[in-house]
Amino acid sequence: MLRLFLSVDMVGSTEFKARFTGQGSEGWLGIFQTFFTSFPLMAAGQIGMEFLDDDATPAIDVWKVMGDEVVFVTSPTSAEELTSILTALLRTIQLYEERHFQRLPLRLKGTAWLAGFDGQNIEIEIPELSSGTGAHLDFIGPDIDLGFRISKFARPGSLVISLDVLEVVLGAGNADRAALYLMGAEPLKGVMFGRPYPIVWMLEAGERFAFLPWEIEQDPMMAQAAGMAPTPRAELTQTIEDMRHYLRKMHGRERAPVRLG
Template sequence: MVEKKTGNLQSLSNKLDELSRQKETDERSESRKPEVVLFFSFDIANSTSYKTVNYYGWAQVLNLLFKELRENVKKQINSSEMWRVLGDEAIFIVKIRDEEELREYVNKVFKIMLETIYKLKKGEFFESNENFNMMKLQNILSLKAAAWIASVTDVGDISDATVLKNDADNIFERYQSHEGYEIFEFLGNDIDTGFRISKQTQDGRMVLSYELAYLISQKTESLSYLHIVTYRKLKGVWKDRLYPIIWYHDPKAYLEFYKKELHLKESFTFDACDESELIRDYYDNHEPSEKEKIIRDDRMYTDPYYALNKILHDRELASKIDKLQQLIKEATYDRTKYINTELMQVHCVAVCYREFKGQIQILVAKRQANREKHKGAWEFGCAKAVIDKSIAQKIKEEYEQDFNIKIEPVLDESREIKEPIPIALYQVPHTSHLNDVEKKDKGIITLAEIIDDYDPDSFEPSEKHEKVQWVTESDLPNIKTMYKECVPDFEQTLRDAFGKIEILFMEKKRNEYNAE
């Protein structure tokens, strides 16, 4: 009987182990769910000729040009990241959360290209440095752009056997070349296609991949911005079968710089056909010509809606488009970065408080239900430290951005470098994992006094938080009931904060009394 019980216990233990392993596998699989990523690149046109004429100093000009592009992209598309710079080409990425957002980003990329070209042509770019005067006179630089889309699976460690079993169209891998330095790589057919189509554009033009063009074409206005230039065989793309070369052109984007709309043909120079084979192809394919076209159906050039849907059917791409649309539809808000060069981040929580009618109130915020971590949990908000700003400054900026609130962190006035006084330290899982090894970011919890009249009822829900409200010390006995979903140590943080704040008020009153 004892042996039978022992055997049953062993069998139960084995089943529990198996369930645990299955759970870990499922969690890894969930973390590797594909995400739709927009890739876009800016390539400096005429750079070879410019380098020849300006043998000394061209590197400084190109470096500053890339810097301005990075800053402009960050300003216009704040969730984007720079992936890499290859020669004279800078490549950026951004996760996509809905199709309207996708159309908006594509249009912004086009406008960034136009704005940069305008500054180069008008000489505004060179005015920042008097040493650029000669290079300004000899300036022939311009810009060209490309954009493509891909469903990307973050595989972590490609040597993991479970990764090889996953049906991943394109993958993102990070690996460590030496201690403290990571390399980030995107691989896959759609990534390769992007590099192929980026060669099918030119000065002042922006080319799109077929999948990207199809997705944005679902809105009539965006469809009108699509122009099929020609069809070409691109090495390794669609088994070397004809691929549409599609240019994106928004006539209204020229209003800001040229005070008028410019349609595609109007934007060509008078000698464009002499300078560009692609533009020659465009005219030959869109107007009566004795030259034999590679595709005889004129609608494949002149009617983008017809052409995109014809290609969808003939190339059997419907399931791929459906998958992209479904992934975009299911996407959740996620602030994690692909290109995370920080081995550790410092999270800075400020417990914001005020005195109201003789009572201390602490502001708490409910996270949105679609957040990656602590979905719908109550917290105190959070900022992240950066290299070029003090912790106090960064806390003030991020809390004003997140809650439209003005605060003053409680600083250690006894020290020469005045930074917030920590009331607690904590750890959180790092947002980037290398080879599935768990890393921990560090966090500090501080106090910050609210210095303006703040009404939680005026708070407008954001991507981060659903709502905010006050907590008083009298609420502490019922905290677990009132705030069932909350971040770790929520109650303890409140208790510690109320205690510290009372001490601060006592010291303040004592100092005021002594001053009298």
């Protein structure tokens, strides 16, 4: 089974909370409580609207909350469903910022990655956290770690996606709903035997990066993206094939194409 993990994290939260040093949590606690309660509800609403004309709406659950980050998990049944979930999440990020962060120095960024559980990744039931309505599952493995590695390269108002997610989106019948940007490659600890891993950002098609002027001034990747057009499909496909070729030739590893459903 393949599961899709979606992380949404606050940008600027550490500096914001530091403003209230010596004042306790009263100055910032309500803002974070609102995020952890309202964002999942808003995401569920956007996903419900996305699949309004479908027979069923994908179930998306909160896996865990860590610091200023909420991580969702779901099991998309098709490439089209996965792509629609990602576009709904992007809209949720945009709407939440517009409604709650207009006068606050806070932003949201997202990460999306896939993990399979028929081999190197495992699911663990945590009995202490189980309830009468079902078991609490935790997820462990290298593909889980990958998501948290690439999240370092997420930027406000957009998603950073893994190569597996990229491959699924490129093969979707609604791939034209996604605008994809290859931002270079970065070495990630414990990933691809040290070979730099491609960094891919996603927006909803027709949207532009909504970086603020001072964000662009301080971050070379955001400055680069602000003037970019979406990366051609052929270049993205070649990037995936290059990584597959590298794993096969240099490490004897076969990485089969990702298939959902």
